[in-house]
Amino acid sequence: MTLNRKRNIINSSKRTGIKEIAGLADVSIGTVDRVIHNRGQVSKKTMKKILDVMDKTNYRPNFVARVLASKEKPRLVCLIPFHTPENMYWEAPLEGIIKAEKEIADYGVTVNYFLFNQYLADSFEKKARDVLSDNPDGVLLAPIFSKQASDFVKKLDNLKIPYVFIDSKLKEANNLSFFGQNSFRSGMLAAKLMEFSCRSKGTIVIVNIGTEYENIHHARERENGFKTYFLNNTPGISLHVLNISSENINNRDSLVEIPDTDISGIFATSSAHIIANYLNHKGKNQITLIGYDLTNDNITFLEKGIIDFLICQKPREQAFRGIYALFHHIVFKKQIRRNNLMPLDIITRENLNDYLEFELNKEGYYE
Amino acid sequence: MTLNRKRNIINSSKRTGIKEIAGLADVSIGTVDRVIHNRGQVSKKTMKKILDVMDKTNYRPNFVARVLASKEKPRLVCLIPFHTPENMYWEAPLEGIIKAEKEIADYGVTVNYFLFNQYLADSFEKKARDVLSDNPDGVLLAPIFSKQASDFVKKLDNLKIPYVFIDSKLKEANNLSFFGQNSFRSGMLAAKLMEFSCRSKGTIVIVNIGTEYENIHHARERENGFKTYFLNNTPGISLHVLNISSENINNRDSLVEIPDTDISGIFATSSAHIIANYLNHKGKNQITLIGYDLTNDNITFLEKGIIDFLICQKPREQAFRGIYALFHHIVFKKQIRRNNLMPLDIITRENLNDYLEFELNKEGYYE
DNA sequence: CTGAAAGCGCTTACAG
DNA sequence: CTGAAAGCGCTTACAG
Numbered sequence: 001m002t003l004n005r006k007r008n009i010i011n012s013s014k015r016t017g018i019k020e021i022a023g024l025a026d027v028s029i030g031t032v033d034r035v036i037h038n039r040g041q042v043s044k045k046t047m048k049k050i051l052d053v054m055d056k057t058n059y060r061p062n063f064v065a066r067v068l069a070s071k072e073k074p075r076l077v078c079l080i081p082f083h084t085p086e087n088m089y090w091e092a093p094l095e096g097i098i099k100a101e102k103e104i105a106d107y108g109v110t111v112n113y114f115l116f117n118q119y120l121a122d123s124f125e126k127k128a129r130d131v132l133s134d135n136p137d138g139v140l141l142a143p144i145f146s147k148q149a150s151d152f153v154k155k156l157d158n159l160k161i162p163y164v165f166i167d168s169k170l171k172e173a174n175n176l177s178f179f180g181q182n183s184f185r186s187g188m189l190a191a192k193l194m195e196f197s198c199r200s201k202g203t204i205v206i207v208n209i210g211t212e213y214e215n216i217h218h219a220r221e222r223e224n225g226f227k228t229y230f231l232n233n234t235p236g237i238s239l240h241v242l243n244i245s246s247e248n249i250n251n252r253d254s255l256v257e258i259p260d261t262d263i264s265g266i267f268a269t270s271s272a273h274i275i276a277n278y279l280n281h282k283g284k285n286q287i288t289l290i291g292y293d294l295t296n297d298n299i300t301f302l303e304k305g306i307i308d309f310l311i312c313q314k315p316r317e318q319a320f321r322g323i324y325a326l327f328h329h330i331v332f333k334k335q336i337r338r339n340n341l342m343p344l345d346i347i348t349r350e351n352l353n354d355y356l357e358f359e360l361n362k363e364g365y366y367e
Numbered sequence: 368m369t370l371n372r373k374r375n376i377i378n379s380s381k382r383t384g385i386k387e388i389a390g391l392a393d394v395s396i397g398t399v400d401r402v403i404h405n406r407g408q409v410s411k412k413t414m415k416k417i418l419d420v421m422d423k424t425n426y427r428p429n430f431v432a433r434v435l436a437s438k439e440k441p442r443l444v445c446l447i448p449f450h451t452p453e454n455m456y457w458e459a460p461l462e463g464i465i466k467a468e469k470e471i472a473d474y475g476v477t478v479n480y481f482l483f484n485q486y487l488a489d490s491f492e493k494k495a496r497d498v499l500s501d502n503p504d505g506v507l508l509a510p511i512f513s514k515q516a517s518d519f520v521k522k523l524d525n526l527k528i529p530y531v532f533i534d535s536k537l538k539e540a541n542n543l544s545f546f547g548q549n550s551f552r553s554g555m556l557a558a559k560l561m562e563f564s565c566r567s568k569g570t571i572v573i574v575n576i577g578t579e580y581e582n583i584h585h586a587r588e589r590e591n592g593f594k595t596y597f598l599n600n601t602p603g604i605s606l607h608v609l610n611i612s613s614e615n616i617n618n619r620d621s622l623v624e625i626p627d628t629d630i631s632g633i634f635a636t637s638s639a640h641i642i643a644n645y646l647n648h649k650g651k652n653q654i655t656l657i658g659y660d661l662t663n664d665n666i667t668f669l670e671k672g673i674i675d676f677l678i679c680q681k682p683r684e685q686a687f688r689g690i691y692a693l694f695h696h697i698v699f700k701k702q703i704r705r706n707n708l709m710p711l712d713i714i715t716r717e718n719l720n721d722y723l724e725f726e727l728n729k730e731g732y733y734e
Numbered sequence: 735c736t737g738a739a740a741g742c743g744c745t746t747a748c749a750g
Numbered sequence: 751c752t753g754a755a756a757g758c759g760c761t762t763a764c765a766g
Contacts (some may be wrong), residue, residue, distance in 0.1 A: 017759055028737045033761065064435050066744050073760095106430050109750055181720055189717040194673070196564045196655075227715075267507050269763035286562075308563070344718040350556040350596075353709040354549055381738065384743055395753045408751055432743035435758050439745095 007147060014058040021102045025053045036061065053195070063332050073329045074110040076323060077131050079141040080166070081118030087097035088295050089315065090118065096319035097140065104327050111323065112136065121145040128152040132159075138326035139163040140319065143170050162329055164322045168217060177325045179340045181313035183218045186344050187225020187269075190290045192344070193309050195230070197288040198237060202264030204230075206241045209271040219269040222292070226267055261286055276306040294347060294356070302349055312345040312355075368445035385423040392420045403428065410453040430699050440475040441697045443690060444498050446508040447533070455662050456682065457485065460533060463686035464507070470692050478690065479503065495519040499526075506530040507686065510537050529696055531689045534682070535584060544692045546707045548680035550585045553568050553711045554592020554636075557657045560713070561632045562597070565604060566653040569631030571597075575607045576638040586636040589659070593634055630654055640664035643673040661723070663713060669716055679712040679722075702717030 009179040018036070022029040027046055034042045035050045042050075054057075094115075101111040114131050117123035124145050129137060132155060139156060143149030143165055153173050155165050165178040194204055206226060208219050223241070230239060233303050265288040268275045272291020279287055279303070290309045291298060301307040316365040321340065347355055389396040394413055400411045402417045409417075410614075415712060445464050448458040461482075468478040468636070481498050484490035491512050496504060499522060506523060510516030510532055520540050523530050532545040561571055575586050590608070597606060632655040635642045639658020645669070646654055657676045658665060668674040687706065695701040714722055 009753050019759075028761085030737060030762090031735085034736090036636060037761090044736060047490050062435075065742090066429055066761080068429075068431050068435050068744085068758090069760040070742080125559065164389065185717060185721060192715055193563075193716050196560075275764080312743085341721050341724065343712065343722040346713040347719075348556060348559055350552060350559050351713075352550060355710040386743075395752060396744085397746090398751085401752090404745090410751060413751085429743050432758090433745080435742090435760085436744040436746080469764080 015252075016059055017062065020051050021057065021059055024057065025050045036234065039225060061124070067107050070108075070302030073112050074137040074327075075109065075112065075134075076326050076330075077112040077134060077139065078319070078323070079114045079116065079124075079127055079131055079137040079139060081142065081144065081308075082115035087118070088297075089293060091314035092294075096316035099316075100320045100323035100327070104323070104331075107327070107331055108143055109327055109331065113192050117165060119143060121243055124148050125152075127201050130290050136161060138176075138330055139320045140326060142167040143173075144168070146214045162326060164275075164325050165192065166318045166322045167172065170254070175338075176329055177322070177336045177340065177344065178339055179318040179322050181218075181318075181344065182341045184225035184228075186227040186292075186313070187222040187227075187267075188205070188302045189225075189344050189346070190222070190267055190309070190311060191226045191229030191288055194226075194267060194288060197308070198264040202265065203238050203262040204265045205238055205263055206267045206269065207275055208241070208243045208269050209274055210245065222269045265290070268292070272307055272310070273301055274302035276304075280304070286350035299318060299356075302347065302352060305349060308348065310347040312347050314345065318342060377378065380652065383426055384429065385426075388417065388424065393423070409657050415636035415692060426549075434474050434593055434698065437475075440477065441504040441575045441694070442477050442479065442501075442698075443505045443507065443614070443693050444479040444481055444501060444503040444504060445673040445686070445690070446483065446491075446494055446498055446705055448511065449482035450538045453484070455664075459661075459682035463683035463688075464682075467687045467690035467694070470730040471690070471698075474698055476694055476698065485511060486521045488515050490517075491515050504530060505543075505697055507533060508692060509534045509691045510540075511535070513537060529693060533685045533689045542705075543696055544705055544707065545704045546685040546689050546690070546692075548685075549594075549708045550586075550588035550713065551592040553659075553678050553680070554589040554594075555596040556592075556711050556713070557589070557676070557678060558593045559594030559635055560644070561593075561634060561655060562604070564675070568638065570605050570607055570629040571634065572630055573606060573634045573636065574642055575608070575610045575636050576641055577612065597599050605734055607682070632657070635659070638666055639674055639677070647671070647673050666723075669714065669719060672716060675715065677714040679714050681709045681712065685709060692712035 009328060018029050018032050025032065026045070027050060031042060031046060034040070034305040036054075056238075080097075081090045083094070094113075094128065097111060097113075101109075102174070112134060114127040114134075116127040123147050124296070131152075139153075139161060141149065141163060143153070150170055150173070152169065153163055157174050162176040163173075165173070165175050165180070167180055169175065169180060176291045206223055208223065222249060227239060228319055230237060263284075266275055266279075268289065268291040269302055270292060272289060272293075273295070275291070276289060276298075279285065280288065283335070285306060289307045290311070290347050291307055292313070293313050293315075294310060294312050298310055302310055325336045329336050385396050385399050394398065398409060398413060399417055400406070402414050403421075428485060447460055447464075448457045450461070450671045461480075463482075464478060468476075479501060481494040481501075483494040486721075492515050495515065498519075506528060508516065508530060510520070511534070517537055517540070520530055520537065520542070524541050529543040530540075532540070532542050532547070534547055536542065536545040536547060538599060565571060573590055575590065594606060597604060621685060630651075633642055633646075635656065635658040639656060640662070642658070643656060643665075646652065652673060656668075656674045657678070658674055659678050659680075660682075661677060661679050665674060665677055669677055678727070693704045696703050712722070
């Protein structure tokens with residue numbers, strides 16, 4: 001709490017403030033404030049006068065003073081799935097939100113949590129209603145159920161409540177911003193890694209697990225990207241697609257459809273750990289396995305060398321940045337970039353630790 | 368500039384402020400301020416009384432008010448190499464610093480730039496002297512010349528000026544923080560990619576270019592990591608090391624030391640584009656080439672498919688976070704994590720665009 | 735439509 | 751050693 005040394009005190013480059021504007025325009029600061037915030041109740045004439053002065057002096061509001069003086073305490077909400085022991089994916093976004101919340105608490109911003117069941121559209125609908133009756137100033141949501149989400153954001157539009165998508169987005173929406181991944185391109189990336197590993201021989205299997213319930217869109221796009229890469233590149237390799245429904249995920253025999261000896265690589269569009277577990281039991285460690293997401297299950301098999309590559313979409317950061325986008329928009333009136341595709345990170349046993357250390361750092365984003 | 372709807376106004380969860388503390392301790396706010404900042408001139412007795420109250424009420428200072436009221440305008444400086452058309456690497460950290468500077472300008476923080484010639488220790492020494500006479504509140508530096516940097520930071524220690532390292536660090540220093548990469552592990556990662564690509568056949572060449580001048584430490588560590596991986600893993604592959612001095616980098620024949628037909632992969636510990644250029648001319652596109660850093664030259668050959676993988680250390684982010692660490696430490700008195708190793712990102716033709724879009728975004732870090 | 739005044743939670747001289 | 755007062759650049763009632 002103590003300053004170790006005298007600090008530099010500069011008064012020179014003083015920016016023009018509301019008071020200077022008022023002086024130059026020969027009005028009171030109250031009137032200046034009215035035009036800054038477009039509150040009306042100002043005659044056209046004085047309005048113009050003030051705008052001219054602001055223009056000439058290149059006025060920039062002091063946001064620190066704004067925050068301190070303002071009685072407004074923006075309330076944000078998030079509407080995302082809750083995680084379960086079976087599917088931990090959504091824990092990461094939640095952590096990102098909590099971290100952001102802590103950092104912006106100093107600015108009077110609070111965050112409320114509305115978590116729904118990712119397998120039940122009804123659950124989403126109910127929580128969406130709860131959000132509306134909570135009357136928030138901004139919403140972060142994962143629009144997993146397109147139709148229901150679409151109805152919901154229309155209501156937000158009417159109420160002029162800004163909202164940000166994470167994970168996926170809706171086509172026709174007026175969302176402030178979107179933080180997600182390019183699933184198609186990630187499929188191409190996986191294909192490249194696979195090509196390198198297999199070198200034009202054998203069969204490569206694309207496995208979709210439980211896509212009748214979850215991840216439908218992402219999995220499809222990943223598969224498409226993967227196929228497209230091989231169409232353009234390596235004609236020597238044969239691709240097989242295997243769809244395994246959620247009910248059968250514990251049935252290890254579902255993989256045996258493909259002749260054992262031929263398989264040189266497997267691309268799991270989700271739940272790679274299930275495939276890894278199978279390969280591990282069968283002792284097939286030489287098969288290249290590429291999957292998605294740094295879940296604990298996946299990490300275990302990555303460390304064991306059963307999974308070779310995991311592609312990560314930074315779910316923690318998606319949510320963190322989503323909250324910050326709302327914060328910057330509402331409190332600082334900053335311009336927000338609409339589409340934000342996270343870089344596709346490739347994780348291997350070798351860079352896993354650096355990645356976890358950095359990404360999971362709970363101490364705060366910058367420290 | 369206009370609010371589209373009425374905002375939530377909450378007065379309930381009012382945090383205790385300096386005024387409440389003063390009331391409860393039966394002193395003036397001035398005295399409270401003295402103990403908060405340990406300015407002395409307070410009797411032991413009242414000091415204890417105030418500390419007790421702060422403890423009980425769990426007092427947390429309001430940093431927004433602090434910034435507004437304070438006359439202190441922290442001045443940061445950076446001491447890093449300047450970039451040249453021949454070596455653009457250091458442009459990225461500079462961009463990161465500039466971006467951070469813009470974001471924290473609202474808090475009265477300014478940044479001064481002291482750029483030195485990365486090949487001349489004298490240049491570093493001179494600029495370091497300039498930094499000292501500028502009397503900054505915090506320093507961000509790349510301690511490229513160990514001895515000179517060591518002398519310099521000792522002076523900073525004496526002056527109690529906090530400093531942060533980027534790119535590399537000094538062993539014995541009292542730096543506030545460090546943002547860099549794990550070069551050894553990045554070498555291992557490169558080796559894994561190489562192993563996947565070459566599948567136990569042929570010769571792999573490790574090429575060090577111009578390491579008598581620059582990057583000595585990083586290049587050495589990268590090489591060590593690379594070799595270590597192969598020691599532990601694939602005995603079937605033979606490794607060759609090729610050191611090319613800067614004078615010979617335009618002499619394409621320097622590569623011919625290794626029999627042509629044997630080479631299945633090349634690992635360039637720096638300046639991969641030079642190797643790529645050579646391979647391109649010779650039409651040897653089937654050789655796997657792995658290098659470092661997203662410089663424009665490298666990117667060109669990555670897009671062409673001559674370079675297969677680039678490992679990136681996020682130089683922009685290193686510098687950006689370094690400045691933020693100083694800012695948070697000085698202005699908000701936040702706890703700063705000392706060692707920050709950036710994740711090792713693997714860039715290919717497939718994920719290059721997403722990466723560049725995100726990383727190079729000049730609009731601000733979060734938007 | 736406009737202005738004067740109080741206040742946001744701190745810091746900073748200044749007076750005693 | 752301690753307190754009272756002014757001020758940071760805004761916002762917010764309130765009065766006219």
